[in-house]
Amino acid sequence: MNTTATSRFADRGTDIDVLRVFCAGDGRFGNALGVVRDGRTHPDEASRQALAKELGFSETVFVDDPERGAVDIYTPGVRLPFAGYPLIGAAWLLDLEVVRPQAGEVWVRGDGEFTWIEARAEWAPPRTLRRYASAEEVDALEVPEPGEWIYAWAWEDEAAGRVRARGFPGRGDGIDEDEATGAAALLLTAELGRALNITQGLGSQLLTAPGPDGLIELGGRVRLERTMTI
Structure with missing residues (x-):
């Protein structure tokens, strides 16, 4: 993370877990994901968007309710109703059976090596x-x-x-x-x-x-x- 981000948010005491999601079999690669476990530290859309931009990950997820799996996802530029790797990462980190982004309820399962979600293609942003x-x-x-x-x-x-x-x-x-x-x-x-x-x-x-x-x-x-x- 750059020093600008550190100085701008240093007084907030926000804990962020940095995960790698979709790693290769030897643990390398994967996409970097920031997970803010306590979404209350950034309670509104503007502050969340600013933090996501400062962190510079492809996506950052804010956890609003860890028991219900309520999460909120941002790229450096926009809020997303659904994204695959933030949901897999958050579900793995919090050991959840369901995550709830803006798009809807997403079920989760693990098989020891992989974490899986069930989703619909129509939830995905255009590509x-x-x-x-x-x-x-x-x-x-x-x-x-x-x-x-x-x-x-x-x-x-x-x-x-x-x-x-x-x-x-x-x-x-x-x-x-x-x-x-x-x-x-x-x-x-x-x-x-x-x-x-x-x-x-x-x-x-x-x-x-x-x-x-x-x-x-x-x-x-x-x-x-x-x-x-x-």
Whole structure:
């Protein structure tokens, strides 16, 4: 975190857990997530948006009720009704069976290695799914100019459902590339209609599986990177 953020919020005593969500099998990679366990430290939308911007993570989640799983999600620039990796991270950290973002009730399960949520693709913010001919083409992409949110993908092994992907938010808020994007994985799964094993960014792993009634399971590994007070 930069020194500006430290000085601006130092008197608030806000505890923030920094997680890595959608880690690879060896614990590396994953997308950095800030979790403010006590949302009362930033009780309104303006203060939460300011903190999310200062922290600079792809997303920051504020916990409003840890027993009910009520959470509030922000990127550095906007509030989100739903996002995959903040919900997986918060559920893992707080050991929850259900999380409740603005979009609705999201059920959670764990299998020892992965934490899974059940969600609907229509909850995901808009993403442009752009298919390429090979994983090598995806690897070679340059960060595009700010504009639409692009999820670039290609089959690594179509028969096995293995996908290579990169996410470019295009927001111009300092997040040029998203290391792991659960919402985009939901959209891609809904479009293809099958379970996927996605490698995104530097090596993060996202798993998906279509379920009944339009639900999609989204799973990943989580680890606690550090806890800080600002």
